[in-house]
Amino acid sequence: MSRYLFALGQLVARRRWWVLAVWIVLLVGAICFAAGTGGKTNDNFTVPGTESQDAVSLLQQRMPTFSGAQMQVVFATPGLAKVTDQQVRAEIEQTMAGLQGLPQVAQVVDPFQAQAVSPDQRVALGTVQFSVSAGEVDADTLDGVDRIAGPAREAGLEVQFSGAVYPGFTADIPHTPEILGIVAAFVILLITFGAVVAAGLPIVTALVGVGIGLTGILGVAAFVDVPSAATSLALMLGLSCGIDYALFILSRHRHNIVLGMPAAESIPLAVGTAGSSVVFAAVTVIIALCGLTVAGIPFLTVMGLTAAGAVLVAMLVALTLLPALLGFAGDTVAKFISPPLHPGKAEEVARIAAYEPERTCGHAWGRFVTRFRIPLLVLGIAILAVVAIPATRMDLGLPSGATQAESSTARKAYDLVSRSFGPGFNGPLLVVTDLSHATGADAAQTLMGRLRQESNVAAVQPGGSGNGMLLIQVFPKTGPNDSATTDLVNRLRDDRDRIESGTGATYLVGGTTAANIDTSNRLAAALPVFLAVVVGLALLLLTIAFRTVLVPLSSIVGFMLSVFAALGAQVAVFQWGWGASLFHVAKAQTLSFLPIITLAIIFGLSSDYQIFVVSRIKEEHTRTADAIASVQNGVAHSARVVTAAALIMFGVFVAFTAVDNPIVKPLAFTLAVGVLFDAFIVRLTLVPAVMALIGNRMWYHPRWFARYIPDLDIEGAELERRFAHDAEVEVPQGITGVS
CATH class of the missing domain: 1.20.1640.10 (Multidrug efflux transporter AcrB transmembrane domain)
Incomplete structure (x- = not known):
């Protein structure tokens, strides 16, 4: 392997202008690809082969209007006012009516129609059913939701949102983390190498790799569902691996330069020796990330493959673009800075590391x-x-409103609902019921009555009907991430025959809470x-x-x-x-x-x-x-x-x-x-x-x-022997101190 990488290093260093041009074209092409496709990340989590996903599929076939995402709208009054006061009620009803007119909204359930008013009459809970999944809800629709809630807020009401989709649910991650990471990396590299050019090159190459990787992912997002966390994971790995891979090759090259080897000889030797380790290291990361496909969960598969792609680009950049830039830099990678308090210290440390x-x-x-x-x-x-x-007490689950930042609308809505209705109202179970073979007109009421009798059930409400189907919302007494809620979901599924007996109806337990439980189990x-x-x-x-x-x-x-x-x-x-x-x-x-x-x-x-x-x-x-x-x-x-x-x-x-x-x-x-x-x-x-x-x-x-x-010679021993000097290099005089 080292021989092939050595030849690659020779080629890219010699054809450095062409290599630089190719990478610039690739970067510009990736940016144009992302801009042209208009791809955006979304969080459409699906888990094929689970009951919750079967419930979604059944809704898509029989009640497509109700197969989309849900949003909860929480109204809270200030002071001693009540949501049942005439003026306050009018504001809430006007807001819910306005939401009904938005595109992609299939149904709006008024808090007063659903009797979703807290016992102290201070909080009301409305529901908006979208006709599409969370990732397909247009940004203009969500902006409209926020706009329509404006008058109610101006009237003194607190209006918060939660659910699978709501205004701001895909808030952009700020660029501050990568800026801080880059600054920290540059400082560490400057201390390590003691040379500005040597410290800057890994940063430059890593940014090129990250730019291509991220824009490529956004372009792909126009054709497949890419979770928002995938870009953060790819960014973290692309940036860190890109800098590290360049660091290992550059450090070997700089070591050779300090020993007196010409740059033209040192570049391919560094690629042939340290580059072999980079290839093996990158391949192990890539294979491990691709191994995430064994879970059989689409969003996790996409996260693994996109992150693997970012690491692959980082490896290719380190093996080609970096040697080309080293060809341009020449001996400046060993042009040391000279701090006022310790003049010559950086060069002294490097020469000690090389010779002693x-x-x-x-x-x-x-x-x-x-x-x-x-x-x-x-x-x-x-x-x-x-x-x-x-780690032996790990409790697995997926994010809910309780895990959001305290300043977010989802967290505020979660807290309001928990205090006023109970934590289970933040994650109702959706019981998708098929009544096409029901034995009597009272089959639905019988089924709902049996569901109400189950332990840990706070309330049961109808959520819509049509085409021989009935949606039943089951509100647990415990929160979405509580183990008792998981027990309830499992019990409703395990005792299906008992609950359905004599009604002719059949049901599937789905909804966001059940889907999260299924995902965790898978x-x-x-x-x-x-x-x-x-x-x-x-x-x-x-x-x-x-x-x-x-x-x-x-x-x-x-x-x-x-x-x-x-x-x-x-x-x-x-x-x-x-x-x-x-x-x-x-x-x-x-x-x-x-x-x-x-x-x-x-x-x-x-x-x-x-x-x-x-x-x-x-x-x-x-x-x-x-x-x-x-x-x-x-x-x-x-x-x-x-x-x-x-x-x-x-x-x-x-x-x-x-x-x-x-x-x-x-x-x-x-x-x-x-x-x-x-x-x-x-x-x-x-x-x-x-x-x-x-x-x-x-x-x-x-x-x-x-x-x-096979002996792949990843340490490049054969190359080292080929370039060994006929005589041992003498240690220059005057080297003192330690590194």
């Missing part, structure tokens, strides 16, 4: 790890195991399968990469420790509320798709760091055959770069925790914690400690093993 790696902080850490390997193993595993304990069932796929891929890829079994096994154990520690931290903060005020979050269930996405991404990123660290250790072991020395030297060569890469990725993820989005915030937090644990505790501590403890046996494999496992 045994004097670096990385080598000192390697010596510390190899010397105290057993205590560090015990301590590191204990820390991760303790942090992972909350994801929980897919998690073990996905974990087996990920572990199997890890064994295969890392075995091919390092041609030994013990290295992949240590990587998998470390990956499991990292991911469960990250999930444990997420449960402690977001589910239990420990330190939740620091992140401005309310206690809520763990997102049902968060564990599987975390497994995919942390697996890929942990494989990144495993490959980058262990490939340098293997390179040293191939040269010296000394297990302890190879660990120390390998860590010395990789610690600074891996530290910078992990801090950059951590910084990007942390920046997104500032987003008030119930999906993006916990996902960004979990990934940030996972990266921190995996890079510093697992890859730079536990893995080197294990390798030092096992010694040369770490690289053992039987002879038959060597015949069947």
Whole structure:
């Protein structure tokens, strides 16, 4: 592999103007594609093969008008006024009548018609039924909803919205997180390289990759449903991976330049050596993200594939555009800045790292790890195991109004309804009933009476009828994310024969709450399968990469420790509320798709760091055959770069925790914690400690093993030997200090 990448590096450096032109054309083309198609993200969550989705399909066939999204309109009076007061009631009725005239609105249920008035007569609850799904409701329609509610607000009423769709339900995520992430990345790169050009190039290439990836996703969104969280996930991974991949190649190139190698020779050598690790690292992330398709849930499949596409673009940019830009930059990547307080410090650090790696902080850490390997193993595993304990109490669910920001209309509506009617009125179950074979005229009333008798049912109301169908709204006493509500849904389905008996009617339990429960169950069932796929891929890829079994096994154990520690931290903060005020979050269930996405991404990123660290250790072991020395030297060569890469990725993820989005915030937090644990505790501590403890046996494999496992030379040992100087390079005089 390294030979082919070396040839690629030579080609793109030599044809750098053509390479630059191609990437500019691709970027402009992607922007035009997105603008031309007008694609927009939406959150049409469907889970094929579940009862809730079957209910939607039945409605689409028999009652298409009622197959769309629902919106709740909550009216609250100030002071001592009541919604039943003549003037207040007139305002509410006028508002609901105005909503009936909007496009895509199929039916409006007046609060007074439905008798949805709170016992204290301070809050009224209206319902709007759209004829299309949430993602297909036009922005003009939602703007009209907000406009029509204006007079009621001017009259002193509080008007809030909730449900599957409402004004502002797809609020744009601000650009502040990526700006903060880019600034943090530039500062870290400037400290790492001590050169402005070297610090800026990874940022530039990553932005090109992200630009192509995001605009491509928006273009695709015109043809398939792309969830809004997919763009945030692609942005986080595209930006962080793009910077990291460029960092690894650039650091090897800059190392060669400092050693005196001409840029024309150094560029292809850096691509051939570090580029091999980049390819393996990117492929593991891509395969893991594509593995999300095993869940069989369309929105999760799209999230995985779009994020994988962003990582693929980041890899291609790092292997082609970066070497081309390095050809333009020449030796300026080693043109060091000179801080007033420490003139010459940056150059001194770089030259020590190149000529005397045994004097670096990385080598000192390697010596510390190899010397105290057993205590560090015990301590590191204990820390991760303790942090992972909350993961055993994970409660899976999907976002509801209770998980929204306190300033959002959905959260305000949720709180008003919970206080005035009960939490279950925020997530009614939709019982789709077929009366075409009913045995009598009272079949519907009999069925509704039996539903009212079920435990944990607060109210039962008809929600519409037609074409031999009846919609029944069942309001639980408990909230949408409460386990008692899940029990109610399961009981209504399990006891279907008893409830239907003698009526001739049949029903399906659907609605948003039931759909969320079905999604969580499907994801929980897919998690073990996905974990087996990920572990199997890890064994295969890392075995091919390092041609030994013990290295992949240590990587998998470390990956499991990292991911469960990250999930444990997420449960402690977001589910239990420990330190939740620091992140401005309310206690809520763990997102049902968060564990599987975390497994995919942390697996890929942990494989990144495993490959980058262990490939340098293997390179040293191939040269010296000394297990302890190879660990120390390998860590010395990789610690600074891996530290910078992990801090950059951590910084990007942390920046997104500032987003008030119930999906993006916990996902960004979990990934940030996972990266921190995996890079510093697992890859730079536990893995080197294990390798030092096992010694040369770490690289053992039987002879038959060597015949069947190809040697891809991901560390580029053959290229290094080809470019080795005939005589050893002398250490320049006057180098002092450590890095």
